[in-house]
Amino acid sequence: MLRKFSASDSFMLWLIALPGVLFFLVFKYVPMLGNVIAFQDYNLFTGIAYSPWVGFKHFANMFTYEEFYHILTNTLLLSLYSLLFGFPAPLILALFLNEIRRAWFKRPVQTLLYLPHFLSWVIVGSIFINLLSYDGFLNTLLGKIGVRTVDYLTQPSYFRSILVGMSIWKEMGWGMIIYLAALSGINPNLYEAARVDGAGRFRQMRSITLPCLVPTIVVLFLLRVGNVLDSNVEQVMVMLNPLVSDVGEVIDTYVYRVGLLGAQFSYTTAIAIFKSLVGLLLVVGLNGLSRRTTGESIY
Amino acid sequence: MGKGSSALKQFSSFLAVVTILSFILSACSNDKESSDGSAAPSGNPSKDLHILLSHSNAKYAMQVKDNDPYIKELSKLSGYNLNFEFLGHGNDFTQQMTVRFASGDLPDLIRTDSIDSTMHPGALENGVFADLTDLLDKYGQHIKASIPEEAWKSPRVSKDGKIFGIPTLSALPASRVVYIRQDWLDKLGMDTPVTLDDYLAYFEAVKREDMNGNGDPNDEYGFYVRENLIYSNLFFTEFGAEPGTWYYRDGQLQPGIIQPEIKDSLKFWKQLYDKGYINPNLFTNKASDWEAGIKQGKAGLWVHDVTNYNSNWGLPEFYVNQEGAKVSMIQSPEGPKGHGLSAQGDQIYFVWVVPAANGKAEEAIKFLDWAWSQEADDFFALGIEGNNYKVENGKPVWSLEDPANKDNDASVFYQLSINPRGDGRMSDRVLDVIPNSEAIKGGIETALKDVYPNDGLHMPTLEAFKNRPELVPGTGAGTLFLDMFSKVITGKEPLEPAFDKFVAEWRRRGGDEAIREATDWYRAFHNQ
Numbered sequence: 001m002l003r004k005f006s007a008s009d010s011f012m013l014w015l016i017a018l019p020g021v022l023f024f025l026v027f028k029y030v031p032m033l034g035n036v037i038a039f040q041d042y043n044l045f046t047g048i049a050y051s052p053w054v055g056f057k058h059f060a061n062m063f064t065y066e067e068f069y070h071i072l073t074n075t076l077l078l079s080l081y082s083l084l085f086g087f088p089a090p091l092i093l094a095l096f097l098n099e100i101r102r103a104w105f106k107r108p109v110q111t112l113l114y115l116p117h118f119l120s121w122v123i124v125g126s127i128f129i130n131l132l133s134y135d136g137f138l139n140t141l142l143g144k145i146g147v148r149t150v151d152y153l154t155q156p157s158y159f160r161s162i163l164v165g166m167s168i169w170k171e172m173g174w175g176m177i178i179y180l181a182a183l184s185g186i187n188p189n190l191y192e193a194a195r196v197d198g199a200g201r202f203r204q205m206r207s208i209t210l211p212c213l214v215p216t217i218v219v220l221f222l223l224r225v226g227n228v229l230d231s232n233v234e235q236v237m238v239m240l241n242p243l244v245s246d247v248g249e250v251i252d253t254y255v256y257r258v259g260l261l262g263a264q265f266s267y268t269t270a271i272a273i274f275k276s277l278v279g280l281l282l283v284v285g286l287n288g289l290s291r292r293t294t295g296e297s298i299y
Numbered sequence: 300m301g302k303g304s305s306a307l308k309q310f311s312s313f314l315a316v317v318t319i320l321s322f323i324l325s326a327c328s329n330d331k332e333s334s335d336g337s338a339a340p341s342g343n344p345s346k347d348l349h350i351l352l353s354h355s356n357a358k359y360a361m362q363v364k365d366n367d368p369y370i371k372e373l374s375k376l377s378g379y380n381l382n383f384e385f386l387g388h389g390n391d392f393t394q395q396m397t398v399r400f401a402s403g404d405l406p407d408l409i410r411t412d413s414i415d416s417t418m419h420p421g422a423l424e425n426g427v428f429a430d431l432t433d434l435l436d437k438y439g440q441h442i443k444a445s446i447p448e449e450a451w452k453s454p455r456v457s458k459d460g461k462i463f464g465i466p467t468l469s470a471l472p473a474s475r476v477v478y479i480r481q482d483w484l485d486k487l488g489m490d491t492p493v494t495l496d497d498y499l500a501y502f503e504a505v506k507r508e509d510m511n512g513n514g515d516p517n518d519e520y521g522f523y524v525r526e527n528l529i530y531s532n533l534f535f536t537e538f539g540a541e542p543g544t545w546y547y548r549d550g551q552l553q554p555g556i557i558q559p560e561i562k563d564s565l566k567f568w569k570q571l572y573d574k575g576y577i578n579p580n581l582f583t584n585k586a587s588d589w590e591a592g593i594k595q596g597k598a599g600l601w602v603h604d605v606t607n608y609n610s611n612w613g614l615p616e617f618y619v620n621q622e623g624a625k626v627s628m629i630q631s632p633e634g635p636k637g638h639g640l641s642a643q644g645d646q647i648y649f650v651w652v653v654p655a656a657n658g659k660a661e662e663a664i665k666f667l668d669w670a671w672s673q674e675a676d677d678f679f680a681l682g683i684e685g686n687n688y689k690v691e692n693g694k695p696v697w698s699l700e701d702p703a704n705k706d707n708d709a710s711v712f713y714q715l716s717i718n719p720r721g722d723g724r725m726s727d728r729v730l731d732v733i734p735n736s737e738a739i740k741g742g743i744e745t746a747l748k749d750v751y752p753n754d755g756l757h758m759p760t761l762e763a764f765k766n767r768p769e770l771v772p773g774t775g776a777g778t779l780f781l782d783m784f785s786k787v788i789t790g791k792e793p794l795e796p797a798f799d800k801f802v803a804e805w806r807r808r809g810g811d812e813a814i815r816e817a818t819d820w821y822r823a824f825h826n827q
Contacts, residue, residue, distance in 0.1 A: 044401055044419065045422055067769065242582050245782055261394060263419070
């Protein structure tokens with residue numbers, strides 16, 4: 001049965017890898033070349049070859065645009081909050097769920113928790129709008145015990161919290177799955193040994209579970225940091241209204257208005273390049289930092 | 300096992316790889332099959348017309364299937380093999396159309412809003428659209444006879460005397476009216492409000508009483524407002540300036556948003572907000588919630604189109620749990636500086652363009668000319684004979700209640716969605732057969748009285764706004780004006796200095812540039 005690893009085998013492996021490699025080449029790398037339109041006044045009908053080159057004009061426009069620093073700040077703050085509160089949420093949930101030993105309870109709960117992931121933002125948005133609006137569920141409930149009615153949706157101070165809360169509700173269960181998979185990979189002997197040594201549940205969590213999860217946490221964190229200038233445009237658009245636009249307008253909503261509704265392709269490509277560069281710098285920087293401090297890295 | 304079987308194994312796995320690859324490649328090259336109702340037997344490819352348009356927010360068109368009977372019938376009647384492809388509505392349409400133009404895959408006849416629309420910048424200059432001037436003279440007699448001379452001059456249709464687009468017309472020159480709950484007026488013993496004070500008196504009464512009879516006197520509002528002030532532009536022209544309208548003043552073409560008269564409007568709106576005459580959720584009231592609110596009897600008065608009288612507002616059964624609900628279409632209030640709901644427009648609903656590369660210009664014009672001929676009148680008004688209407692004693696008998704017309708709003712499909720003439724829901728032939736035609740005809744006249752002049756008529760999109768959507772005049776989402784408006788009327792910022800601050804900010808950020816550009820256009824267009 002033993003076969004030698006021959007030249008034709010490696011050819012076979014290459015062949016098997018080919019579709020995947022082609023996929024990345026055709027759908028990821030070739031389109032990247034299109035980014036050159038950021039340095040052109042791109043015209044759809046003359047194409048890349050005949051559109052005039054304008055150098056860094058669109059980047060200059062972006063940095064001199066009045067609102068730019070405002071929407072950049074909004075984007076960063078929103079990302080920061082969702083990183084701060086949204087990132088640990090699935091981890092904590094996974095740790096809790098992992099402590100439940102009864103499968104008949106654990107399985108349905110797990111399924112219910114990741115179900116919201118499959119709802120679209122429009123639906124999740126409507127649910128939260130109905131909960132939080134002026135005559136919504138929360139206000140009706142609080143009104144019964146004599147709390148003053150507050151239109152949460154139009155209060156700038158609540159806006160980011162609502163957005164982060166929605167994201168946590170929707171994506172927490174889905175993010176948890178990866179951690180649960182990592183948890184099931186921890187060697188049970190470690191726990192047994194700890195129990196023999198008299199470690200309680202919290203001690204086990206602190207000394208075994210968490211250290212074993214560090215590689216997963218680091219990888220997920222680094223991947224997430226790369227998207228620091230991305231906001232969930234569908235989610236933001238659903239919740240945005242003029243009374244919260246001071247805190248709610250982010251880079252992506254601007255790109256939507258100017259790029260997709262105004263057909264300014266070159267300009268919005270320049271913005272996207274800027275976003276990617278920032279993401280890349282952060283990933284490279286934090287990856288190096290992480291390699292030196294925890295020994296974990298994504299490449 | 301011997302060497303032979305391992306070779307066989309390798310060969311079969313090689314086959315598997317090849318199969319998978321060929322699947323992927325075929326998926327790439329496979330052209331998208333489009334839904335087409337082609338039943339017309341003609342195998343002549345020059346009679347194939349692929350039409351790209353919006354479903355116009357109509358239910359039937361959103362769900363249209365292959366082999367649709369109406370498209371089939373239209374193909375049969377016109378002698379063309381028609382293939383309709385429906386995109387979204389409003390912002391969705393703009394977005395999808397932009398992407399579509401970017402893809403370069405263009406059908407034979409395309410709906411756009413203007414020949415130099417922002418959906419396809421540069422298309423006109425690069426000869427993407429066919430010059431239709433001569434073809435119209437040759438084959439477009441019916442088209443020419445049906446569209447007013449004025450419309451052909453619009454920059455949305457022609458450039459330097461050459462015609463690149465065919466304008467289609469809105470159902471009516473003006474369609475906005477104020478809808479008021481007549482049964483509430485009657486219950487209160489009040490007359491139809493005319494002046495601003497009358498309106499305020501009505502709002503006060505609505506606020507005080509439990510008009511919808513659900514036991515809660517606080518869940519109805521005099522004036523029911525929708526987010527971004529969509530269909531809610533009352534109490535602006537009354538004071539002398541409408542935000543999205545342009546005014547030629549002091550030798551400059553200026554937008555309404557920066558006119559000092561807006562301050563009076565802001566004061567009035569603030570009063571409406573403070574006294575609870577408008578719904579406090581006006582900035583988050585989405586279209587569907589807005590409609591639901593009216594349905595549930597939360598609205599004493601709202602603004603919408605005459606066209607929708609028979610599809611919702613005018614039907615007593617539209618209102619939930621409210622015996623005898625009845626609406627009237629009335630004129631907007633007479634303010635100290637006038638009145639008006641609809642800015643004077645070119646009545647162009649949208650524009651057909653024909654991509655030159657397809658070589659279908661002649662056939663497209665011939666098809667459109669047929670669509671504007673008398674021969675097509677019946678279809679675009681009444682649908683398919685025997686299915687949507689019957690002919691008795693030489694007269695058509697058509698009913699809106701007939702499931703063939705009512706289910707899924709099927710009548711809207713042949714009157715509006717696939718109607719190449721534009722919106723046919725209020726054509727004479729339709730008005731003859733629909734219910735409530737007296738009320739609707741009255742509403743049409745009321746709407747006409749509420750047209751106000753607009754000095755920016757025919758103005759193309761200004762360069763100055765292209766990277767700065769927040770400066771666009773009007774009350775659109777994300778504009779500086781709407782930000783200021785919402786803060787002032789909810790009391791988050793005092794009117795003074797918020798308005799003056801806004802004007803200075805708007806001018807500084809590019810507004811002055813826009814005014815210069817608009818003024819230059821105005822002088823050139825009016826040959827001054």
